[in-house]
Structures are given as C-alpha cells and as structure tokens.
Amino acid sequence: MRKLALSDDILLKIEKPARYLGNEYNAVYKDPASVDIRFAMCFPDVYEIGMSYLGIQIIYDMLNKREDVYCERLYSPWMDLDAVMRERNIPLFALESQDPVKDFDFLAMTLQYEMCYTNVLQILDLSQIPLKASERTLEHPFVIGGGPCAYNPEPLADFFDIFYIGEGETVYYELMDCYKAWKKRGGSREEFLKEAAKIPGLYVPSLYKVSYYPDGRIESFEPLAEDVPKKVEKQVVTDLSHTYYPSNPVVPFIKVTQDRVVLEIQRGCIRGCRFCQAGNVYRPNRERDLEFLKKYARDMLLSTGHEEISLSSLSSSDYSRLEELTTYLIEEFGKKMKVNISLPSLRIDAFSLDVMRQVQDVKKSSLTFAPEAGSQRMRDVINKGLTEEDIFSGAMEAFNGGWNRVKLYFMLGLPGETMEDIEGIAKLSNDIAALYYTIPKDKRPGARVDVVSSTSFFVPKPFTPFQWVAQNTTEEFREKQRFLSHKMKDQLNRKSMRYNWHDFDLTALEGFLARGDRKVGEVILGAYKKGCMFDSWSEYFYYDRWVEAMNEAGIDPAFYTGRVREYDEILPWDFIDAGVTKEFLWREYEQSQKELVTPNCRMQCSGCGCRVYEGGVCFEGEN
Incomplete structure (x- = not known):
C-alpha cells in the first residue's frame, strides 16, 4: 500500500x-x-x-x-x-x-x-x-x-x-x-x-x-x-495533428473548475485584436485535422467517463471544419451517450447559435458576447473586427433562438478612450435589451431579458501593439467605472440590465508585474515574506502589503504602468523572438492611433513575421 x-x-x-x-x-x-x-x-x-x-x-x-x-x-x-x-x-x-x-x-x-x-x-x-x-x-x-x-x-x-x-x-x-x-x-x-x-x-x-x-x-x-x-x-509545433495529446487524461476525484474532457481544436488566432497577448504569441493559427479530433474525442470520453466535452481554442468559430466536427460529436456522443458539448469562444452568428441549440439546454444557459468596447470607433482602435450590426444581428438571432440571458464583456481604460466611448457601453447594453422587447410577447422566450454587462480594466501586455502605452491609474479606472455605473442607471431598460466590474487594485498589480523587469523580483519576494499568496483569490489579496514591499524596494510602480515607452527603448522582453516582429507590433500601434482596421489572417497577410514557422494559416491554400 x-x-x-x-x-x-x-x-x-x-x-x-x-x-x-x-x-x-x-x-x-x-x-x-x-x-x-x-x-x-x-x-x-x-x-x-x-x-x-x-x-x-x-x-x-x-x-x-x-x-x-x-x-x-x-x-x-x-x-x-x-x-x-x-x-x-x-x-x-x-x-x-x-x-x-x-x-x-x-x-x-x-x-x-x-x-x-x-x-x-x-x-x-x-x-x-x-x-x-x-x-x-x-x-x-x-x-x-x-x-x-x-x-x-x-x-x-x-x-x-x-x-x-x-x-x-x-x-x-x-x-x-x-x-x-x-x-x-x-x-x-x-x-x-x-x-x-x-x-x-x-x-x-x-x-x-x-x-x-x-x-x-x-x-x-x-x-x-x-x-x-x-x-x-519561441518554439512552435507546426503540425498539430502529428504530435502528443493525452488519450487517457487524469480524472480528479473532486469537482474541479473544468470538470470535462478538453479537445483542443486549434492554436493561435487569425483575428489580431491589438490588446490580446495570446493572439500574438500563439501565432500562427494552426488547426488539428478532423480525424485526429474524432479519434481523441472518443478515446478521452471512453477513458475518463466524463459527461461533457469542451472544444478549446481562442476563437472556435474560426476552425474551418467546425460544422463537420460538431455534427459528428452531436451524433456520436450527444445523442447516443448524452454527452454535453461545450463550445466556448464562439462568434455569435446563425451557424453558432444553431449548433448551440442542439448541444445546450437553452433554458439553463446564457450567451456571451465580447464587444470589448462600447463604440465602433474604439472597436476599430483595438481591431476587434466586430461591427454594431454584427452585435445586434447576433443578439436578435439569440433571442429568436430561445435565449433571454446575455452576458456582455467590455474593457475600460483602452488607449485613446473617451467618456463618450464609455457611455457607449451603457447605450449598447440598453439597445440590446431593447431589441428583445421588439419581439411580440407571445414569441419571447421569457417575460424579461437579462443583460449582464461586465467590465475588466485594460492592462497593456508584452508582445502586443499596446505594449508601449501607459496604463490608467487606479483613480482613472475608478472614475470611469463610476461614470459608467451612473450611465447604466440612466438607461431606459435599466431594470433588464446588470453591471459588474473588476477589482481596481488587482488590475494595478497585474499591470506592474506584466511589464516588470528584474528589479521587480525584489518586490515579489518582499510581498511573499509579508504573507502574500493566492493573490488572484479576493479573500487573500492584500494590496497594502504589496505597496509596502514596493516602498521597501524603492520601486515606483508608476514607472512600469503609467509611462509611455518609445519605440527604441529596450523592453525587458526584447531578447525573446516570439515570431511577431517589433516592427509589425509598432505598425499595428500606429494603425490603432489612426483608427484603422487590419484584416484577419485569412483575408490578408499582415506581415507579422510568423511565416518563418512554415505552417498554419500562413500557408493555407498553397501547394
């Protein structure tokens, strides 16, 4: 024993x-x-x-x-x-x-x-x-x-x-x-x-x-x-269909956050959102073959006994064979084995909603949209590639399809943001709620719609076009959150709307650590010695101890968070070649200041530098 x-x-x-x-x-x-x-x-x-x-x-x-x-x-x-x-x-x-x-x-x-x-x-x-x-x-x-x-x-x-x-x-x-x-x-x-x-x-x-x-x-x-x-x-797997993947993943004895089989359908993203680190460092977008995914879906479900399978990727809708894959999963496992199929990271369109209707209990689920910004101008600044028309048509499709709960995710503190852009979050939330009430009463999925809008605070990250920008101060974040909270209460459909927001101090610390250099290590050590652990858990987050550690180390956090960097400044991570070039990231930063949208990788190559990996979306359609 x-x-x-x-x-x-x-x-x-x-x-x-x-x-x-x-x-x-x-x-x-x-x-x-x-x-x-x-x-x-x-x-x-x-x-x-x-x-x-x-x-x-x-x-x-x-x-x-x-x-x-x-x-x-x-x-x-x-x-x-x-x-x-x-x-x-x-x-x-x-x-x-x-x-x-x-x-x-x-x-x-x-x-x-x-x-x-x-x-x-x-x-x-x-x-x-x-x-x-x-x-x-x-x-x-x-x-x-x-x-x-x-x-x-x-x-x-x-x-x-x-x-x-x-x-x-x-x-x-x-x-x-x-x-x-x-x-x-x-x-x-x-x-x-x-x-x-x-x-x-x-x-x-x-x-x-x-x-x-x-x-x-x-x-x-x-x-x-x-x-x-x-x-x-950076090291990259160019062929994701001939590499390692677990057929027999370890099954926990207690309930965990993601208590299901995870099937990674692709890596990377074609979208190029300018705030997103993962979308840049995981380039190029690479898909797994359909037969590979079918095999591992079956193997993992049979070897674990899980009753749910989740399709993992940064943007599942962009997987080119999603319809074939989901049809197979529904027929083989959804109908025969009563396995629930989870589809996170979907762009809300007619196809996605049709699939979700087949795999979800509509009455128990809510739909998630991530407009990220309240105005079209700001969505162009961050290269979200999502228009107001896309958002409204997706919401209407959802309401007509049986959903009456919608979650909306936004960011506050984006580069170049104005109070008008922030007010746009309240207006967009109100307009989506109003859309619901244009449906005749006898055809609505419920008496009321529930629109939950959540804002996180923007943190500039390495290897993004915004790695050079200044982060908002805690005071600026707080002022913007209060302003938006008031605007939410002013809306006509406010009784159908709820508003949540992220922690101010946690965001300040995240920004400090994200773009820190070696000197920041002394602060981390000092905070740990003061008892800081599990900082992502609100009940154990003590920002005052972090501030004490910064003061004792003689480090001003504003040097890392509140300062605009110049192009020729050596950044702490510049020694890493992540595929995306510094020239490309700067070019995208300039495009953001001009409010210009860069097409996604399938529409047009933007010359990010990731062709060097000789695989993925960069070579789709080539012999």
Missing part, C-alpha cells in the same frame, strides 16, 4: 484532503528506482484550478511516454495545509509517489497569470528549495518556468534556473537527453545550464546581464558568454 506524505490526523482536519492524495484514475505510476529522471510538473494554484489546465496533461502524458522519465504532478497547498506543513516542517510532495519534490531532478511550473507569482515562491519554500536560483546546489532540482507569462520572464528571473519559451511538445525531450548526458559525465550546475541554454527556446537568466540608465530604463541586455544566444526563439 502506498505511504501518504500526510498523516491521518492532518488529512482529517484540512479542507478537501483529496487534493493531496493522488491515486486518481489514469494517473501514471512508475518505480522511481527504474528511471533516470524524476520530473515534477506544477501548477502554482489550488488543485481545482490546476487540474483544469490542458497544458500540464499534455506534458505529463508526453514525458511519461519515455521509460527513462517519471513525470508527477503537484499544486499549491491551500492555506490550511500550508500552515500545517510549515508548522511541522513537512516538505512539499508530488501526488503520485508522495515523495518530496526537493529530491527530484526538475521542478517545472506553468505561469498562466501574473497573480500566481507569490505562489511560485510558496512552492519553492514549502519544497525546501532555495528561493533564489543563485543559492541552489547540485542537491536541488533545476527549476523551469513556462506558459504565457514566460514571454516576460524578467520579474521572476531570480527564482528560475530556466524558462521555456514556446510550446511544451517541442524541446523537452532534447532537454532530458542533455540532462542525462551531463549527469553521466558529471559537472557543475552552471555547466548544465550552459548546455541547456544552447537548446532553442530555453532561456537561462543567470547567463545574461542587465544594465540600467539612471532613470531606470534598460541600457543593455547581453549574454555573458559568446556561445549563449542573444535572442531566445
């Missing part, structure tokens, strides 16, 4: 002990003594969030296909267990073997959002691994960071040995082979990191030096040796 890392008395007094037991259906078990490499894959947030993430399932499956590697999982212990582990000096452990992570060869963490940065330090601290990479020895695992936030790794540079820039299926095998060769011949930790840095897509922060101007801007960013690359190139 497996020995658990936690005793019964601990398990009986903590919330949801199943988070820490492992032994889930489809989990992989190997004899640790029979492998050459032990690899811990971590999502630095609570189990329910981490188990919903497809990326870890892919890498877990891929690495465990190798007989010489044993990949295990771990997640952030919730606050109750965190306190017990510190009190009793229990080292953090992997779920499968229950062995301490500090005894592994690698600890890899996915960085999905900036608010998990203090949890990165929690993982290291509870694992009894030195927080700073410079203090680790041959006795400690190599710590790797990847995921979307790795496209600006500098705020976390002090804490990671290696950052993986790009998609996980590409060079992990090469890194494992490099490690085995190094281990066999012996050598220092620094020697392995130098060898790892030669692998495309791997960034080793300790092998680079940053210098600053007196005003805080970066003066230079250079490798410390000639054989260390000046540019780190």
Whole structure:
C-alpha cells in the first residue's frame, strides 16, 4: 500500500484532503528506482484550478511516454495545509509517489497569470528549495518556468534556473537527453545550464546581464558568454495533428473548475485584436485535422467517463471544419451517450447559435458576447473586427433562438478612450435589451431579458501593439467605472440590465508585474515574506502589503504602468523572438492611433513575421 506524505490526523482536519492524495484514475505510476529522471510538473494554484489546465496533461502524458522519465504532478497547498506543513516542517510532495519534490531532478511550473507569482515562491519554500536560483546546489532540482507569462520572464528571473519559451511538445525531450548526458559525465550546475541554454527556446537568466540608465530604463541586455544566444526563439509545433495529446487524461476525484474532457481544436488566432497577448504569441493559427479530433474525442470520453466535452481554442468559430466536427460529436456522443458539448469562444452568428441549440439546454444557459468596447470607433482602435450590426444581428438571432440571458464583456481604460466611448457601453447594453422587447410577447422566450454587462480594466501586455502605452491609474479606472455605473442607471431598460466590474487594485498589480523587469523580483519576494499568496483569490489579496514591499524596494510602480515607452527603448522582453516582429507590433500601434482596421489572417497577410514557422494559416491554400 502506498505511504501518504500526510498523516491521518492532518488529512482529517484540512479542507478537501483529496487534493493531496493522488491515486486518481489514469494517473501514471512508475518505480522511481527504474528511471533516470524524476520530473515534477506544477501548477502554482489550488488543485481545482490546476487540474483544469490542458497544458500540464499534455506534458505529463508526453514525458511519461519515455521509460527513462517519471513525470508527477503537484499544486499549491491551500492555506490550511500550508500552515500545517510549515508548522511541522513537512516538505512539499508530488501526488503520485508522495515523495518530496526537493529530491527530484526538475521542478517545472506553468505561469498562466501574473497573480500566481507569490505562489511560485510558496512552492519553492514549502519544497525546501532555495528561493533564489543563485543559492541552489547540485542537491536541488533545476527549476523551469513556462506558459504565457514566460514571454516576460524578467520579474521572476531570480527564482528560475530556466524558462521555456514556446510550446511544451517541442524541446523537452532534447532537454532530458542533455540532462542525462551531463549527469553521466558529471559537472557543475552552471555547466548544465550552459548546455541547456544552447537548446532553442530555453532561456537561462543567470547567463545574461542587465544594465540600467539612471532613470531606470534598460541600457543593455547581453549574454555573458559568446556561445549563449542573444535572442531566445519561441518554439512552435507546426503540425498539430502529428504530435502528443493525452488519450487517457487524469480524472480528479473532486469537482474541479473544468470538470470535462478538453479537445483542443486549434492554436493561435487569425483575428489580431491589438490588446490580446495570446493572439500574438500563439501565432500562427494552426488547426488539428478532423480525424485526429474524432479519434481523441472518443478515446478521452471512453477513458475518463466524463459527461461533457469542451472544444478549446481562442476563437472556435474560426476552425474551418467546425460544422463537420460538431455534427459528428452531436451524433456520436450527444445523442447516443448524452454527452454535453461545450463550445466556448464562439462568434455569435446563425451557424453558432444553431449548433448551440442542439448541444445546450437553452433554458439553463446564457450567451456571451465580447464587444470589448462600447463604440465602433474604439472597436476599430483595438481591431476587434466586430461591427454594431454584427452585435445586434447576433443578439436578435439569440433571442429568436430561445435565449433571454446575455452576458456582455467590455474593457475600460483602452488607449485613446473617451467618456463618450464609455457611455457607449451603457447605450449598447440598453439597445440590446431593447431589441428583445421588439419581439411580440407571445414569441419571447421569457417575460424579461437579462443583460449582464461586465467590465475588466485594460492592462497593456508584452508582445502586443499596446505594449508601449501607459496604463490608467487606479483613480482613472475608478472614475470611469463610476461614470459608467451612473450611465447604466440612466438607461431606459435599466431594470433588464446588470453591471459588474473588476477589482481596481488587482488590475494595478497585474499591470506592474506584466511589464516588470528584474528589479521587480525584489518586490515579489518582499510581498511573499509579508504573507502574500493566492493573490488572484479576493479573500487573500492584500494590496497594502504589496505597496509596502514596493516602498521597501524603492520601486515606483508608476514607472512600469503609467509611462509611455518609445519605440527604441529596450523592453525587458526584447531578447525573446516570439515570431511577431517589433516592427509589425509598432505598425499595428500606429494603425490603432489612426483608427484603422487590419484584416484577419485569412483575408490578408499582415506581415507579422510568423511565416518563418512554415505552417498554419500562413500557408493555407498553397501547394
């Protein structure tokens, strides 16, 4: 019988002990003594969030296909267990073997959002691994960071040995082979990191030096040796239909955020929204073959027993064979097995609504639109590619199709925004509600319509055309939110409208971390030492502690958030080649100031630079 890392008395007094037991259906078990490499894959947030993430399932499956590697999982212990582990000096452990992570060869963490940065330090601290990479020895695992936030790794540079820039299926095998060769011949930790840095897509922060101007801007960013690359190139899977994908994903014993089979139908996006980091760094848009998707849909449903399958992508409507795929899923699994089919990220049009009517219980669901801005002018500025006519026709299609609940997502604080644009959010929400009441009473799906409008606050992100702009201050955000709240109450259909908004201080911190440099690491460490963890959870978010840490580090957050950058300024992430060129991003920034729309990738190539990957939408229609 497996020995658990936690005793019964601990398990009986903590919330949801199943988070820490492992032994889930489809989990992989190997004899640790029979492998050459032990690899811990971590999502630095609570189990329910981490188990919903497809990326870890892919890498877990891929690495465990190798007989010489044993990949295990771990997640952030919730606050109750965190306190017990510190009190009793229990080292953090992997779920499968229950062995301490500090005894592994690698600890890899996915960085999905900036608010998990203090949890990165929690993982290291509870694992009894030195927080700073410079203090680790041959006795400690190599710590790797990847995921979307790795496209600006500098705020976390002090804490990671290696950052993986790009998609996980590409060079992990090469890194494992490099490690085995190094281990066999012996050598220092620094020697392995130098060898790892030669692998495309791997960034080793300790092998680079940053210098600053007196005003805080970066003066230079250079490798410390000639054989260390000046540019780190993003790694991309060009053929998504002949790569790794889990047929037998791990099934959690407790309810998690995404308690379903996830079928990734494509990567990337053709749309080119200027605020969207994912739409830029995941370029080019690449589709999976229909037969691949059919096979894995069947395999995963049969191997897990899940009763729902979700089609994952940034813009599902743009998958060229969506109609064929959804028809197959409905016929094979919806009707025969009563499996629910979830279609997120759809553009609301007649086809999408027809599909959704077939796969959803209309009475229990709401439809989501993301106009992002209240005026057509602002939608052109951000290159949303959505007209007012599109929005109204989609809403009317929805109402006639049986829906009477609509969610609308907008952003406040977009570059060039005016109060008139903000008022447009209230007017658009009101107009959509008014449309509902133009339908004869006997043909409406309900007595009233429910229009829920939500606003997040715009945060400029690396590798977007808006990476150079100033972010609104908290005071500006608050003023805009109050203005919009009043305008919502002034509308004729206000009783059919609701308004929600994002947290001001959380947005300020996200903006600070998103475009930070290496000096920001001192603030993250200071905040963690003051007790900051689970910052994305409102009940554990203490912005005052972050402000204290900034003050103690002598860092003004406005330098990172409230300042316009010039084109020739060295940005902290400029050493990364993400495919999209800096010239293209600047050109798009200029297009936004002229309120000009750039056609999507299927309509016309915009010359972003991603043809270098020789795949995907860039080569559609070519022989």
